Amino acid sequence: MMDQDLWVSGVGDYHTYRIPALVRTVSGTVLAFCEGRRDGRSDTGQIDLLLRTSADEGETWSDEKVVVAESEMTCGNPCPVVDRASGRVVLTLCKNIGAIGETTITEGNGPRTVWVTYSDDEGARWSDPVEITDQAKDLAWTWYATGPGHGIQLPSGRLVIPCDHMVGVYFDRKADPYHSHVILSDDGGMSWCIGGIVEQGTNECAVALPEEGKLYVNCRNYRGWNARGVAWSDDQGETFTDFRKEDVLIEPICQASLVEVPGGMVFSNPASTTRERMTLRFSGDGGQTWMGALVLHPGPAAYSDLVSLPDGDVGCLFECGDEDRYERLRWTRRSVESIHG
Numbered sequence: 001m002m003d004q005d006l007w008v009s010g011v012g013d014y015h016t017y018r019i020p021a022l023v024r025t026v027s028g029t030v031l032a033f034c035e036g037r038r039d040g041r042s043d044t045g046q047i048d049l050l051l052r053t054s055a056d057e058g059e060t061w062s063d064e065k066v067v068v069a070e071s072e073m074t075c076g077n078p079c080p081v082v083d084r085a086s087g088r089v090v091l092t093l094c095k096n097i098g099a100i101g102e103t104t105i106t107e108g109n110g111p112r113t114v115w116v117t118y119s120d121d122e123g124a125r126w127s128d129p130v131e132i133t134d135q136a137k138d139l140a141w142t143w144y145a146t147g148p149g150h151g152i153q154l155p156s157g158r159l160v161i162p163c164d165h166m167v168g169v170y171f172d173r174k175a176d177p178y179h180s181h182v183i184l185s186d187d188g189g190m191s192w193c194i195g196g197i198v199e200q201g202t203n204e205c206a207v208a209l210p211e212e213g214k215l216y217v218n219c220r221n222y223r224g225w226n227a228r229g230v231a232w233s234d235d236q237g238e239t240f241t242d243f244r245k246e247d248v249l250i251e252p253i254c255q256a257s258l259v260e261v262p263g264g265m266v267f268s269n270p271a272s273t274t275r276e277r278m279t280l281r282f283s284g285d286g287g288q289t290w291m292g293a294l295v296l297h298p299g300p301a302a303y304s305d306l307v308s309l310p311d312g313d314v315g316c317l318f319e320c321g322d323e324d325r326y327e328r329l330r331w332t333r334r335s336v337e338s339i340h341g
Contacts, residue, residue, distance in 0.1 A: 006052055006061060006317065007034055007329040009041075016041040017050070017329050019148045020317040021078040022307040026087045029122040030054040030307060032317050033067070033078040033091070034329055041326060044101040047074045049093060053123050058315050058333055067091065067126050068117060072098045079147025081159050083188045089119045090189035092146040092161050093129070106142045106166055106173040113137075114144060116189060135192040136183045141165040142176070146183075149206055149257050149305045154215070159185040160195070160237050162205045162217065180205035180219040182237045196240040202229050206258040207237075210265050210286040218246070218258055218267065218287070226250060226273050230287060248290050249281070259306035259314060261336050266314050268304040271295075275302045275325050278318050282340035292340035296332055300325035312336050 007017035014036035021033040031053050038046045048069035053062045068075045068091075077094045093115050100110040114136040115129040137144050143166040151161040161183045166176050180202035182195040198205065202219035209215055215233040217240055223229070228249040231240040249256075249267065256269030264284035271279035271293065278301035280294040296316060302325040304318035313335050321327025 003330055003332045004058075004061070005328045006032055006331050007050075007064075009327055012064065014038050014048075016326055018319060018326055019076060019078065019303055020305045020319065020329050021080055021147060021149055022305040022315065022317050023080040023082055023089060023150050024307050024309070025082055025089060025122055026084060027122065028055070028057070030058055030309075030315065031080060031089060031123045032061070032331065033080060035076045035078070036066075042101070043076075044074060045098045046072055047076045047098070049075050049078050051123055057309050057313075058331055065123070068093060068115075068129055070095070074098045077146045077148045079149060079151055079161050079163075081151030081153060081161060081189075083159065084153055085157060086188055087120070088188060089123060090159065091117050091119070091126070092151070092183075093117070094144060094146055102143055103173050106168070106171065106176060108142060108168055108171045112142070112144045114146065116192075118189060132192050136163070136194060137165070138194065140167055142168040142171065143173075145204065148204070148255060148303065150307070152207055152209060152260070154209060154236055155212070156236060157186065158236055159189055160207055160215065162207045164203045164205060177201070178203045178222055180217060182207060182217070184237055195237040196233055198229070198231050198240050199243045204255045206256060208258040208260050208265050210260060210283070214286060216258070216265070216287045218249070218256065220251065220253060220255055222253065226252065228256065228269075246290075255303045257304050257306045257316075259308050261308050261314055262312055263336070266306055266336060266339060268306050268316055268318065270301045276300050278304060278320060280314070280316065280334065280339045282336060284340075294334065294339045296334075297330070302326065309333065314339075
């Protein structure tokens with residue numbers, strides 16, 4: 001299958017398209033989300049959440065749909081998850097006033113709120129977003145982000161959404177501690193609570209369940225490592241332990257993605273010390289070791305998300321370009337075997 005550019009910056013109603021997220025419904029529809037940044041490339045300004053869907057595993061895609069938009073507001077960080085019992089697609093996201101950004105929010109001078117919406121018809125229609133800030137965010141936290149990427153459902157039915165936050169200690173973006181964390185729902189996304197928090201210096205993260213009962217979190221970090229930080233949970237995301245540096249997973253301080261596949265997990269990120277070289281790797285032992293290094297795009301690249309497809313394939317939606325990493329959101333499909341040989 002040929003690679004497809006689902007969104008190209010400057011084409012359509014938006015200046016830039018960023019922040020991919022993927023999920024596959026119970027009936028097999030693939031949903032691809034992104035942020036439509038209306039007036040510029042910045043993380044601030046009016047940002048809408050957009051969606052395209054595919055009923056044939058990514059061969060063809062629907063027209064773009066606006067899922068969440070609010071005048072002069074930033075509506076971003078899409079992080080969907082599917083509840084297998086009901087078939088519902090639950091989408092978590094964050095909002096803030098478009099005129100302010102992360103620096104102002106970390107200074108305590110503007111709210112960053114957490115929301116959820118859902119679809120019961122493969123993404124055709126969405127409920128009005130409901131705010132869950134009081135359930136999902138501690139009062140001491142300033143900055144907050146859901147995902148971006150996708151959440152997972154555990155065998156117990158629990159929904160797990162990867163997130164990150166900053167604690168307001170000095171109210172200084174350069175000094176306050178970042179942490180990865182998860183939020184949890186045991187009722188299909190109707191109510192939420194804060195789960196495990198990873199050690200200081202961690203940020204955007206991804207989760208997977210490679211072994212029965214052992215949740216794995218893989219984190220962007222600000223520890224000067226240029227490598228990912230990882231940890232595990234034995235209690236369905238209530239706590240995380242055994243935090244360590246993962247030297248083989250080189251990173252330029254950037255978001256990354258994980259997805260469970262038959263026999264293990266696939267990981268995607270720009271495998272370099274700069275945002276370039278979008279790469280897939282495979283782990284068959286619960287994230288203890290990683291093998292393969294299938295380069296999808298050797299040039300500029302940044303955020304990505306992964307989805308497991310039938311017949312041992314994985315789909316990836318990632319930011320990339322020829323001259324700049326935010327030129328387009330590209331969809332591709334690869335066999336897991338091609339990743340690890």
